[in-house]
Amino acid sequence: MILRIIEATQAKTGTTILVDNEPYAVRSNDISKTGKHGASKCRIEAIGVFSDKKKIIAVPGHERFEVPSVNKGKAQVLNLEGDTVSVMDLESFENFSIPYLPELKDQLQPESQVEYWEISGKKVIMRVL
Numbered sequence: 001m002i003l004r005i006i007e008a009t010q011a012k013t014g015t016t017i018l019v020d021n022e023p024y025a026v027r028s029n030d031i032s033k034t035g036k037h038g039a040s041k042c043r044i045e046a047i048g049v050f051s052d053k054k055k056i057i058a059v060p061g062h063e064r065f066e067v068p069s070v071n072k073g074k075a076q077v078l079n080l081e082g083d084t085v086s087v088m089d090l091e092s093f094e095n096f097s098i099p100y101l102p103e104l105k106d107q108l109q110p111e112s113q114v115e116y117w118e119i120s121g122k123k124v125i126m127r128v129l
Contacts, residue, residue, distance in 0.1 A: 001120070003069040008042040009061045016049065016119065017065040019057060023049040023119045031061065049117070050124050052101070071118040074129065077110055085125060087114065100125035 002018075008029075011017055015026045024046035032041045040061035047054055075087035075098075084097045085108060098116055100108060104125060108114070113129040 001069050002066045004067050005064050006067055007061065008044065008059050008063040008065065009040060011042070011044055011065060016068060016070055017044075017046065018068055018120070019046065019055060019065070021120070022051065023068055023122075024055060025049055034061075049119060050099075050122060068119050072126075073116050073118070075114055075116055075125075077108055077112050077114060079110060080108060085114075087116070087125075096123070098123045098125055104128060 006015070009031055011026045011029050013026055013028060016023050017026060026044060026046050028045045030043040034040045042059055042061050042063070044057040044059070045054070046057065074090045076090060077085055077087055078095065079086040081097065084099050086095065086097050088095050090113070101124065104127070107128040114125045115127050115129060116123050116125045
C-alpha cells in the first residue's frame with residue numbers, strides 16, 4: 001500500500017522508497033543545484049530493506065518516488081524452519097512463516113520475541129527484542 005508520493009529532492013536519510021517495486025531505505029541524497037539550462041539532479045544511495053543490496057540512483061530532482069506504508073508488529077517465535085521462522089503475532093494471535101535477516105540467525109530461538117515489518121505485502125523479521 002502506497003502511503004504518499006515524494007519528489008527525489010524530498011527523499012531524506014531513513015526514508016523508505018520503492019524502486020522497481022522493491023523497498024529501499026535511503027542512506028544519502030546528494031542534490032546538485034539547478035543550472036542555467038537545467039533542473040537539479042539527485043544522486044540517491046539506498047539499501048534494500050529485504051535484500052540488503054546497495055543501489056545508486058541518479059535522477060532529475062522532479063522525479064517521483066512512492067513511499068510505502070511500513071507496518072511494524074511484534075511476534076513470538078514458535079519454530080525455526082531453515083531460512084524461515086514460524087511465528088505468532090502477539091496482537092492477532094495469527095500464525096505464519098516469515099523470512100529473517102541473515103545476521104539474526106544466531107539470535108533467534110523458540111519463545112523469543114521479534115519485531116517484523118510488512119511492506120507492500122512482504123514480511124521480514126527485522127530484530128530480536
